[in-house]
Amino acid sequence: MSLSKEQQTELTRVAVFAGQILHQHGAESRLIEQTTQRIGLALGAENIELSISPDAIVITSLVAGHCVTTTRRCYDRGINMQMVCDVQRICVMVEKQLLDAKEVKKRLQRLKPFKHNRWLVVLMIGFSCASFSHFFGGDRAAYWVTFVAASLAMILRQELAHRQHNPFVNFAAAAFVATTITSFGVIVEAGENPQIAMAASVLLLVPGFPLINAVSDMLKGHINMGIARWVFSTLLAISVSIGIVASMTLIGVSGWTS
Amino acid sequence: MNDVMNFLLLLITDAWFAWVPAVGFAMVFNVPRKMLIFCAAGGALTHSFRFLLLHFGIPIEWATFIASANMGFLGLYWSRKHLIPRPVFTVASVIPMIPGSYAFTAMIGLVEINTSGYSLELMQIVMENGLRTLFILTALSFGLAIPSILIYRGRPIV
Incomplete structure (x- = not known):
């Protein structure tokens, strides 16, 4: 299975979006790194490299010798474990090949931070x-x-x-x-x-x-x-x-x- | 016999008062509603276990370490069972053991040294409370990380 350039860009965007959500809602760095890499690999990338700094993440995906790199700023949006749980659940579903890139993006965009009364x-x-x-x-x-x-x-x-x-x-x-x-x-x-x-x-x-x-x-x-x-x-x-x-x-x- | 009963009562009171902060802070961290019960159980178990260890004369840093390592393994079991990242349970459960009071005392001591000048007593307060904060906190996080450091070593848990 070979991905086109557009598909690779889309995959990278989806993976970095998941990482950004985790970063903004207070997940630990190991979890951000692993989850982003797992989503990227499950969607078909050969390799995902990522660098996490306190206010941004940089991610590079590798497909058939081509690299796509993108950066996202991560503003603190308060600790929210429900968001972390939801992203993790999506990650597990992608790994079981239940979702494709478009579906993952839709689900990530639909996530709303839940707040207790x-x-x-x-x-x-x-x-x-x-x-x-x-x-x-x-x-x-x-x-x-x-x-x-x-x-x-x-x-x-x-x-x-x-x-x-x-x-x-x-x-x-x-x-x-x-x-x-x-x-x-x-x-x-x-x-x-x-x-x-x-x-x-x-x-x-x-x-x-x-x-x-x-x-x-x-x-x-x-x-x-x-x-x-x-x-x-x-x-x-x-x-x-x-x-x-x-x-x-x-x-x-x-x-x-x- | 009476002593044992009294001690058990103390232990249960400790567990009872420990579940409240665990759930309270879990709600500040927006832990999903279904998972709050696990935070309550974890908080009560961990804090009363540390109470037990302290009762047998174990220093507070080591007692905290053992109790939070236990919580780490319990969190491992729950997280594999429910497919939910471990910090969701574990961090809220160890919140009752966080040395917040020591930390603030050390900081206030620093502020007082600035306003009223250096004195040995103030410096002693700052050093003792600051170091205690540092060591308890490291023991706490290290204990929680034990399962992923010793068993999983970089592989994802869920």
Whole structure:
């Protein structure tokens, strides 16, 4: 089976589109690389080479001595595991020869990021941070103070993210709000150890997914991607701590380093 | 006998409080609805397993490593069964073990050194919390990657 030049270009576009979706929704580099290569090979390319950098992917397909190279910018569109699952499912179907290039393209274009109900997320994140306060040894008062502070911070985070604010500004603002609310818990002496609520209520802002991705990228040989993700999550953590310090200075309550 | 019962109760309470953050963060990562139950089970199992290991005096880094390696293998089984990439289950399940509090304490210490000047106590806080964050986090990711590093070695899992 020999592919025409147009078919090769089309195949390359389909493969890079799949890779772009994975990159934008927070898949780890190994998964991006493997899935893109598998889709390309299943559609008939002899070889697929790809280079992943933090904000773009470059892909070259080889068919009968001819190369086609294309680049796509990848803007961060937030972590969305449902998109990653769907692309993976399409990849498996292509490998079983159930879909051709046109069909794959149609299916990839039809994918829509699924979002959980935002109020349900707020509720669950509130309870999550409250559970962390239990792990730190907090009592019932700390539990509920944390719940309120974390829920309000999460609402602010969603609102700012919805308006496409810079993530660093967003995280600093959310940390400020959470710490301010829990500081009032310290002032009115809610429960035995209200400082615990201050520590637990900002844990919704830990960039856990980028951090884990960073280390696993570096372990699997994608050092540049790993460093980029590591630096990004460190900057997020620094902006969170600036939000916390700003609030503590303003209210005059210290709960972290003393 | 009574001690064993008390400890079991602690273990179950730990598992109960651990499934909540696992599901909460899984929802932030938009894990499909059908898969949330696996994140809940994974989070509860992993965190209570680490609680058990810590109880027997294993250092926190190694306990985290063993618990997350277990989660890696459990995720391997689930991902082969449902044809879904492994991070979908595994990352949300280990979120309750992420050393977020240590990380923020280290960063806040840095900010305080800048504002109030260098002192040994602040530097101690920064170094201890920072290093603990680094080691726990590496143990966590390394544990999750164990199946693909040792068994699959570059071949795709799904």
